[in-house]
Amino acid sequence: MQESEYDSVVWDTNAGGSNSNRQGGSAGNAAVAASTSPLASTHTSPFGGMESSSGSPDVSHKNNGTALEPADTADIEMEVTVDQPRKEGEGTSNPFVTYLVTTTKTNRKTREIRRYAVRRRYQDFAWLHEQLYKQYVASVVPPLPDRRRLEYLTGDRFSEDFVGKRKHGLERFVRRVILHPLLHLSHHLAVFLEAKDWSSEYEIKPKSENGVLDSLGDTLLNTFSKVRKRDERFIEMRDTVGRLGDNLGRTQKLYMRVTKRQHDLQQAYEELGTGLIDLGDIETGMTMALVETGNALKAHHVAVKQLAEQTEDLFLGEIDEYISYSEAYLELLRQRDQKQAEFEDLTEYLQQTAAERDRLANHQSAVGVSAVTNFIKGKVRDLRGVDPAISRQQRIEGLVARIGELEAAVDTSREDSAAFSELVAEEYEVFGRIKQHDFKRAFSALSSSHIEFYSRAVDIWRAVIPELEKLPVD
DSSP states (O other), rough: OOOOSEEEEEEEEEEEEETTTTTTTOOOOSEEEEESSOOOOOOTTTTTSOOOOSBBBOOOOOSOOOOOOOOTTTTTTEEEEEEEEEETTTSSSSSSEEEEEEEEEEEETOOOOEEEEEEEEEHHHHHHHHHHHHHHSSSOOOOOSSSOOOHHHHTOOTTTHHHHHHHHHHHHHHHHHHHHHTGGGOHHHHHHHSSSOOOOOGGGOOOOHHHHHHHHHHHHHHTTTOOSSSSSSHHHHHHHHHHHHHHHHHHHHHHHHHHHHHHHHHHHHHHHHHHHHHHHHHOOGGGGHHHHHHHHHHHHHHHHHHHHHIIIIIIIIHHHHHHHHHHHHHHHHHHHHEEEEEEHHHHHHHHHHHHHHHHHHTOOOOHHHHHHHHHHHHHHHHHHOHHHHHHHHHHHHHHHHHHHHHHHHHHHHHHHHHHHHHHHHHHHHHHHHHHHHHHHHHHHHHHHHHHHHHEEEEEHHHHTTTHTTOOOOO
């Protein structure tokens, strides 16, 4: 294929067919391959965004003709790469980095191949994350690589090292979305991967002041609602995910100590290599042996550096994201608890209201706080000249009307809570399967990087031996 700037390229082919319709270049490095339906059955619910009349999520919305019909997705295999970072807006007050996002969709039945290549910046990935979060409130949206990293504080966000780490993290984010049985159906994902015209409609909007106050209000209200009847399933989930996050945190800290020592070793190996090479100028009878050994130490320094970089990019980055992933699932569990607490609060209020109605109907006296309240209300009615019998009947009628409203609200809340709970339980299974997939990749990458390092180290030091054997020894 010919090279292209890939600002926005779309082309269709048939597998093994003509290339006449192609308008762009290669698909990039390290393809992220995933079927659009790689995991278990997809669950549908009122919490999965917009629905069609059949009850399944409505993913038929078209954006520039890009969204797939639901019937098509089972036969589509998708590959996505995030590659070729490029700095934009050089010399302006707001430079940024864009990444080439290349998507290849293969129809298993017809073998038709459809490819898209678009450039996206970090805030575009953040837009996708926000839309998925809004659309699928009972799903855990995979985390983005943290934008508040140390490199930002030091003004080094355009460094090759930082951009490389972010590229890997963004690619993992898209991969996890594709692996999710619900998220991959979103028309927002299709827009992100395929839309040629990326207008302001698809950009992150700043949160309004009202939104912040509303969120604060929800937080305060949730603080005072506690679940009374615990569900053992979700207690176990919370404990398991909590332990996962704790263990990953310890793993991260320990391996960061390892990489720090590797960085220290890099400097030591390089300095030692330079020292031996300088020593060769003095020990004329061993010059070549010392120089070769010094060069080997310098080459070993480079190998250690590459090992540390690969570990940070492909292993530690994954661990850091899964700590955030675990926290996101714990937040989903808190939302489930809140829905159950709301149902329990409504049920209790209904019971109290029904008890008050029965008390008035049976001409029983109130006790405790209610007795004091009713006494004061009675005195006020007496001052106003209100007939107690008529007042009681009006209060009973008002309570009956309120009970009807509460019964409907309790039924709705019960169904809402039960449906949300089942989706959270299903999401736990999805989370587990994606975790296994990602951990396999992360630890395979860790193993491969060490195998590559030690193989290279063997080659480096094996090359020194012939020169050492040349030294005359009595």
